[in-house]
Amino acid sequence: MTKLNEFRKGLWLTELQLEGFDVRGAVIAGSERMVVWDSLSHPRDMYSVYSLVSGSHFDIVYSHADWDHFWGTAGLPDNWGQIIAHDKSLARFKNDVPAKLQEMRAKHPDQWKQVVLVEPTLTFKQELTLYLGGVTLKLKYLPGHTLDCLVGFIPQWGILLAGDTVETPFPVVNDDSPVSQWIASLEHWRDNPELQTVIPAHGPTGGRELLENNISYLRNLLEGRNSDLPDALTDFYKETHEANIKHLADQNPGS
Numbered sequence: 481m482t483k484l485n486e487f488r489k490g491l492w493l494t495e496l497q498l499e500g501f502d503v504r505g506a507v508i509a510g511s512e513r514m515v516v517w518d519s520l521s522h523p524r525d526m527y528s529v530y531s532l533v534s535g536s537h538f539d540i541v542y543s544h545a546d547w548d549h550f551w552g553t554a555g556l557p558d559n560w561g562q563i564i565a566h567d568k569s570l571a572r573f574k575n576d577v578p579a580k581l582q583e584m585r586a587k588h589p590d591q592w593k594q595v596v597l598v599e600p601t602l603t604f605k606q607e608l609t610l611y612l613g614g615v616t617l618k619l620k621y622l623p624g625h626t627l628d629c630l631v632g633f634i635p636q637w638g639i640l641l642a643g644d645t646v647e648t649p650f651p652v653v654n655d656d657s658p659v660s661q662w663i664a665s666l667e668h669w670r671d672n673p674e675l676q677t678v679i680p681a682h683g684p685t686g687g688r689e690l691l692e693n694n695i696s697y698l699r700n701l702l703e704g705r706n707s708d709l710p711d712a713l714t715d716f717y718k719e720t721h722e723a724n725i726k727h728l729a730d731q732n733p734g735s
Contacts (some may be wrong), residue, residue, distance in 0.1 A: 482520065484528040488637065490615060493679065494529060496520055500716035503548045504681050506641055507532055508634065510612025514538035516556060517632060517641055518681065521548040523555030523594050530557060537561060539610065541619065542600060543643030543681065544629045545569040547580050554596040564608065565600035566621055568628035573599050624662030625652055631669070638676030640669060646690050648683030649710050649717055650697040653724040655731070659702050666695050701728045 483495045487506075494505040498521060505518035507529060514536050519526055534557045542550045542565040553563070577597060585592045602608075610617040618633045625644040632641035644652065645666065653659065669675060670691040678690045700707045701724055709721065 482525045482528050484532070487679075487685075491634075491637070491639070492529075492532065493685075494518075494520060494525070496525055498548060500714055501682055504679070505549070506679065508612065508615065508617055509536075510615035512537065512613030513561075513610075515610060515612065515617055516540045516560075518543050518549045518643070519552035519556060521551050522592075523552050523596075525552040526555030530555065533557060535559070539564060541565070541617075541630075541632065542569055543631070543641070544626045545572040545577050546626065546644065547577075547584070549643070549681065550598075551581075551595045553598040554594065562602040563598060563600045564602045564604075564610075564619065566628045566630050567603045567605055568623075568626075570600050570603050572628060573597065622662070622665045623658050624665065625657060626654060627656060627658070633669075633675075635674050638674055640675055640678050642678055642680040642690075644681050646678055646680040646683075646694050648680065648686075648690065648693070649713065650707070650721065650724070651694055652720050653698075653701065653727045655727045657727065659698055659728065659731070663695055663698050663702070666691050666698075670695065701725065704728075 485493045485495060487493050490509045492507040496503050503520055505520050508515045508517065514533055516529060516533060516538060519540060539561045540553060540563045581595060581597060606621050608619045615634060615636055619630050622629050622631045622645050629643055629645050631643055631645055670688050677685065677687060679685045680690065697707050
């Protein structure tokens, strides 16, 4: 069941434990509009959010088009304005997004029959600013975990909604992850004097140390060095670390 936690005035975090990992979204409220940042994995995940946004003007933002971040959209009231994502997220709805739902329905048809794939209605390439009334959400493209990842920055509060670009104990790398670009982008945010708080989709919230930890891990992967990992890794993260090493080796054969 989704926990709805008020992080500060105008910001609620939606938090859910899935098999092997947790996932987090958010609801941001200004004086004029609201934003649901990621609708999580299933329509039922949004039941606690329904009454919060019902009757309000609200938009939905997909941090990227992985299943655990947007399959809950059908559980929200239908008075949303726009569903916003990066251009590359919309492109994914033509291939891997429906394929993933088909795969999971084949394994557990009853569990996923309520999921409706709701495409983005507004996309962008590099950045987009949403004015909510007294609060600004700046969406910035940050390819890394996937090529459609974006982050959201709320300058009035110094808060970075990092999606899957930042993760504890370490991020998930895919075979097409642009790791050097990813590192440079995280360094940009680490050095932003306005930033105070980092809220990732997976793992605890924190400050600049979360960015630094992810930068260090990715740089070690890129340069073939070992990282100092926690002793008590879940099976999910043990498998992820081995896969991360393989993806980097495949990207840099012979290095």
